Amino acid sequence: MTRLASASAALAHQRAWFRDLQQAAADGQDFALVNADAPQEILRAMDIPYVVNQWWASIVTAKQAAAQSLEGVAxxxxPDDSRQYDVLALGSRSLEADRAPWGGLPKPRFVIAELSGDATGKVFEAWTDDPAIEFFAYERTVAIPPEGPWWDLVPHEWDRVFGRERIELMAEENRLLIEWLEERTGRRFEPARLEQVMDLINEQEELNRQTRDLIAAARPTPVRVSDTIPAVMIPQWHRGSEWARDAARELRDEVAALIADGSTVAQDERLRLMWVGRGLWGDTSLYRRFEEEHGAVFVWSMYLAIAADGYIRYGSDPIETLAARFVGITDLLYAPPLAPQWYVKEAKGHGVDGVVHLVADDVPGASFITLALQEAGIPVLEIRASNADPRTLDPGAIEAMMADFIGGLG
Incomplete structure (x- = not known):
């Protein structure tokens, strides 16, 4: 089975976009490095180019440059053994030009992140050892128990999931970021432009929800997660653009066509698996190596699922609505009880026979997720390693563990 056309198109677009960004930076244009948990939509609305920290970390890892980048951190x-996923971009500054992935990350003018852990602020403050780089930090607030299934509530009733006080704080921080950027760039923020961005994102994520539901219902599965991840996540990093909305439609239409044609990943699908945790960027072929021998297919990753359930927001005030999108995005993925309930819902909806859970030491709430899945009767294999630090990964051992786990499911 060949790679999805939508995945290939997304990868080609990203390469062309990054070349343009490198040229713009070389010409003196400001751009930002922004963590995935901080609002990128404000930058989009102000036409300030940005790179998402986790995307660049995935490129560094995929190009086998993570170990050398961590050496640069040391x-x-x-510390080179903490928050590796967050710190890879910082360490990649030390790479020689011929070793730097995609020609290397240009120097950002701004770094923006939420203080999601004790070390996160220090990671991003470290960028300011260059006096030309400034750091804007969002505060981290505490998750509250939702008043029902959050995936049904967040599009319209976000207060019931996150709480009014949390949303108001982040909305005020959004306004502070806008003022901060206006002062430094000379650009003017236009609320109507942010409204357009938010509308395009809702269209994009509604399409992703349709794609997720198509894959969940399909038997056998028509697509690999190693294809859906780039086809979803590259447009996610361009949320709010017409290209990203259209890319989501192309993926939806391609998946629907494959299902209609009876396409299948494995000729003899016997086991359906769920990959919980970050992508294993250094070895995405691992997702495919059990298809022929075991008939085991990974049908789920968090990337399409969180796009489907976690990002849709409708509201009259775009700044507040944006706050409601980001104030609890990491809670939905990691914090109990929100995250465990969601993973169980997704596992049942996709009819999985087992879960492989990649647990990094900087991921909170992992044990609660595993416990909830097991209590729901779903077997779980935990792999304790960092997807961004090859020193913590033993590919042979991981493959053997997965082979034993899958063999036990059969």
Missing amino acids: ELGY
Whole structure:
């Protein structure tokens, strides 16, 4: 089975976009490095180019440059065994030009992140060892128990999931970021432009929801997660653009066509698996190696699922609505009880026979997720390693563990 056309198109678009960004940076245009948990939509609305920290970390890892980048972190005098996924971009500054993935990340003018852990602020403050780089930090607030299934509530009734006080705080921080950027760039923020961005994102995520539901219902599965991940996540990093909305439609239409044609990933699908945790960017072929021998197919990753359930927001005030999108995005993925309930819902909806759970030491709430899945009667294999630190990964051992786990499911 060949790669999805929508995945290939997304990858080609990203390469062309990054070349343009490198040229713009070389010409003196400001751009931002922004963590995935901080609102990128404000930058989109103000036409300020940005790179998402986790996307760049995935490129560094996929190009086998993570170990050397972590060495660069240590050479700066910082810990290289903490928050590796967050810190890879910082460490990649030390790479020689011929070793740097995609020609290397240009120097950002701004870094933006939420203080989601004790070390996160220090990671991003470290960028300011260059006086030309400034850091804007969002505060981290505490999750509250939802008043029902959050995936049904968040599009319209976000207060019941996140709480009014949390949303108001982040909305005010959004306004502070806008003022901060206006002062430094000379650009003017236009609320109507943010409204357009938010509308396009809702269209994009509604299409992703349709794609998720198509894959959940399909028997056998028509697509690999190693294809859906780039086909979903590259447009996610361009949320609010017409290209991203159209890319989501192309993926939906391609998946629907494959289902209609009876396409299948494995000729003899016997087991359906769920991959919980971050992508294993350094070895995405792992998702495919059990298809022929075991008839085991990974049908789920968090990337399409969180796009489907976690990002849709409707509201009259775009700044507040944007706050409602981001104030609890990491809670939905990691914090109990929100995350465990969601993973169980998704596992049942996709009819999985087992879960492989990649647990990194900087991921909160992992044990609650595993426990909830097991209590729902779903077997779980935990792999304790960092997807961004090859020193914590033993590919042979992981493959053997997965082979034993899958063999036990059959």
